[in-house]
Amino acid sequence: MPVAPTPQLLQIGEVAAKAEVTVRTVRYYLEKGFIHPADRSPGGFYLFSPQAADTVFYIQKLKDAGLALKDIEHIYRVRGQSETGAEASTTVVHYLRQEKTLLEQKIRDYQKLHSEIEAAIELATKCHECPHRPTRETCLACPVLTSRDTLPLPIQAII
Template sequence: MYRIGELAKQTGVSPDTLRFYERIGLVHPIARSEGGYRLYGVEAIRRLNFIKQAQALGLTLEEIRAVLEVMEEGRPPCADVRRVLRQKVALLERRIAELTALRNALAERLRWAEAHPDPACDGQDHCVYLDSTPA
């Protein structure tokens, strides 16, 4: 069994994060010592590694909790994970499109600004480089 500090060292997750994960239902100590210390088994290491991997792929703690609940019910989580992954890919594709459009707009504005390095500008609450349609 591992006390919270030992589990933190084993997994690279801070004790505060472990306490937070316990509060939101992601990890559970299997017992308390006589001194009141949380005690975790080896399954906590597997679970924390699962959580870290899911986070690295962009899953939120709420999404991770939902997957863990499916697993705790004894069902394979693969269908649920595929659904979440599809949603994440679609979200990223939309965000990439938005960022690409923004980059293109900024690059066009920068090209214009560099072609007009000394525009007539009165400095009063605006900049010609940021006007909606440069002259």
Template sequence: MRIGEAAAAAEMTTKALRFYEQQGLLAPVHRGPNGYRDYPPETVARLQFIRRSKLAGLTLTEIRKILQVRDAGQAPCAHVAAQLDQQLTDLDQQIAELTALRASVAEHYQAASQGDPTQCDATQICSYI
């Protein structure tokens, strides 16, 4: 199948498909006599996996490692579980940091919205931050 067909079947752009190919996430593809890429049908499943992995927040490096495990003939289930566990830990940390940041911004906003600009100390640039 041609690049446009493979990309459409995987719900991505041809540019993304080419990028994943350049990054080594797809095996080098056969080119026909006309120079067009000719992707085998299993390429779509691989692209869909890459897309789902990106939606789960995995990096290309993490995705590449999972694909390497699968390409070596092993089920990557344990590796995927470990990656997702780390992803959850990282997300929990980010959520905690964002929650703290939001509370800080809310405090500064409350002070700034109720402040009197005529009472501002010019030596502090802005006394609300």
């Protein structure tokens, strides 16, 4: 009967390269308990399964998406300490719903900022032919600005 090949174990630098992070990040995730070494080399170096690199990669993607590491750590801890999948999933779903609500608010805020920047670009483009020195006084007296009820936030910030 053929023996199933054992997966190739990775050194910490290989985990970092595969996960597209620094060795320092891998060490930090090791300290936090997100990953665990599968073995040690004859020289005493930690060796990791390929899944450890995947875990590091996905944690980093969650961080890049805006989740705080402490919250990701909480989810991992809850999952590991739960007696059943139902218990773990209830907590994870609750947390993710809260994060979704926060994310939706951030999206609305970014969309509003996007609109403000577009309006500021449109307005500032009208200043291309302005012969006056751009001071607060001259800009606030300018008919281009005074003809508007409100100024976009980026324009308010710079005049």
